Amino acid sequence: RAKSAGGNRFEYADEEADARAITRHGLTTALPAALERGEFFIEYQPLVHLGDGSVHGAEALVRWCHPQHGVLGPDRFIPLAENTGLIVPLGRWVLQEAVRQARFWQDEAPGGHPATGPLRINVNLSPTQLHHPGLVAETVDVLERSGLEPGALCLEVTESALIGADDDLLKPLRQLAEMGVDIALDDFGTGYSNLANLRRLPVSVLKLDRSFTQGMQQHPADPVDIKIVEGIVQLAHSLELAVTVEGVETGAQAQQLRALGCDTAQGWYYARPGAPDRIRSLALVDAV
Ligand code: C2E
Ligand code: MG
Ligand code: MG
């Protein structure tokens, strides 16, 4: 494996990179059995109204409880699952589990919170799942079996997955949107998409990427970021899209983003991702 660098000298690849590659390979081959053994679990992070901080829903975020490496975040294994196609059954499991959980929250408190109504659930979709022909039928099936109304589900698709999307790719999303499922454009503002293109997409929510929220952390806030967020909010609202902000870590950020007209937020300032019971206690604390 050593490669000759001329003469008698050899250069070795850096050991850490090797270890990472081996782990990547090891993780990739372990994925299918992990799914069968039930090593994946979901944490839920509240989505709150910026106006009053009330919880109206949660995003499902998958984790892998690996027998040797401990709990792994999705950035470690979602790309691997994408490459091997395992993302399709894994994503199906997440959707099923998250929808079941949302229905469970609703059953516990049928009216939900007096101010915000029944809790809603956001689930991430990867590009491969978007291309999978079974997406619409499987989603309909999961909703019907759980009894959750389509309007309580929001599917998050990254902006980059939809750049240059043709009608074939948008069709399943349109069908889902027509059924009442919300579609959110995740990590918005990082994908260099043509803003005029937004009109064409069946989305109802923009999730502004965390990098903009970070710009609000500085004192004073980054004036360029402020201008950009202002522009995005204006455009979004004129297209009747709601704006959610990711990665809110401080009260100052929340205040600034509220002042800029953002509608909802998510971040450590409100709550870290956690067990499903946490969502119920946060959301319904003064309900019923
Ligand atoms: P995302 O959908 O943009 O999710 C938001 C990420 O930001 C989550 O990271 C969340 O834990 C993190 N986060 C939330 N609030 C804060 C904050 O205040 N500060 C900081 N620094 N981070 C915050 P996580 O859980 O590691 O997930 C990373 C990405 O993995 C997600 O980004 C999503 O793209 C992907 N992912 C997670 N679950 C799934 C899934 O079930 N299916 C698919 N296809 N992708 C998933
Ligand atoms: Mg997301
Ligand atoms: Mg996001």
Ligand code: MG
């Ligand atoms: Mg993100």
